[in-house]
Amino acid sequence: MQVQSSFKGASSFGSLYLVPTPIGNLEDMTFRAIKVLESVDFICAEDTRNTGLLLKHFDISTKQISFHEHNAYDKIPDLLDLLKEGKNLAQVSDAGMPSISDPGHDLVKAAIAENISVISIPGASAGITALIASGLAPQPHIFYGFLPRKAGQQKEFFQDKLAYPETQIFYESPYRVADTLKNMLSVYGDRQVTVVRELTKLYEEYLRGSISELVAALSEKPLKGECLIIVSGNDGQLSSSEEDSDDLDILSLVTQLIEAGKKPNQAIKQVAKDYKLNRQEVYNSYHGID
The missing domain is CATH 3.40.1010.10 (Tetrapyrrole methylase, N-terminal domain)
Known part of the structure; x- marks a missing residue:
């Protein structure tokens, strides 16, 4: 001691x-x-x-x-x-x-x-500063810092943390935020998330919503500046994995892209490409075809 x-x-x-x-x-x-x-x-x-x-x-x-x-x-x-x-x-x-x-x-x-x-010496900390204004539960929380860069490693990381009830805080490059959210969605499902950029600076911005909403928004307007991702913890229901994606997530993703200005076929094609899904299955899910 x-x-x-x-x-x-x-x-x-x-x-x-x-x-x-x-x-x-x-x-x-x-x-x-x-x-x-x-x-x-x-x-x-x-x-x-x-x-x-x-x-x-x-x-x-x-x-x-x-x-x-x-x-x-x-x-x-x-x-x-x-x-x-x-x-x-x-x-x-x-x-x-x-x-x-x-x-x-x-x-x-x-x-x-x-x-x-x-x-x-106490002072500025990006993770806590962003967390308390995120709108997500400030406690309990877990700070992870930077995520693995490769998609496979990210998904494996998220799979390990899938059942954690704590709000999770990550640092991420603005160039990888959109792809990271897609990987997160494929494992966690459509949880609530807040992306914060340029904290304490002139262009400070909080983007709050479901993961699918932010994915759709960022496909039209990529981020700039230093970023954090804060995602809600598991609420007791484990999400389906990438291999077992549910139709509601697909429908939501396609709908968000259409609302952002894309034509239905363009939105279906983009969702299929982004999530490595069969295009016909995405089409069927969106149109309610069994």
Whole structure:
């Protein structure tokens, strides 16, 4: 067992501060975060150019150390040496809380193993910020970060999480959101989902609705900017899988595309192509033909 007294008790070691940075709007930087960045000996930055702009904005002159996924293995021993010498370090990511999608977690584990204090500063977090305005149940929830990129791996991932009752939070590239929602629909069925883009920025936007509604909307208007996907958890009824898609989902998908301006045959063709379904079966489902 290990007990960390962050601010009381003598120690010859320095402390590792985990400092959140704005996810878009610079006004989301906290007074405490600025104070810590001004007072530490070094700032370990994921991208020194990006962090340099932030430091310049707040007139902070603390020296930076480049620390990212490609050099973390080599840098961690040096950073530990600095901490053991009594230097205080701050670790930041390009946006939001550190240690989520950067190598900060490995540094945290290494510091804890050496009995070095690790102090987390509260601040901006994209997942929680989006969740509480999504309209979906904020608790319980699960944050997963980035999804696998390949369709097969995504569907396998969703299949593993199919029965989870918690609201699920994902980060995703705007170029993959539409395909990810299609993969999600094929496994989860037509759950409620919220897609958030450009959080805290001028073009912040929330798209709320069923998965099929968003799939249809995005086929006409692709997304731009940084995105999150928040999807409701299982309500007690397991969805049919891709191999056992029900007619209601198909009917809804075709209808949404028609309402978006496509002709019925065009909509049927697109649904069949997007979900790798037999075109005649999609046609029959839409027209109610047994």
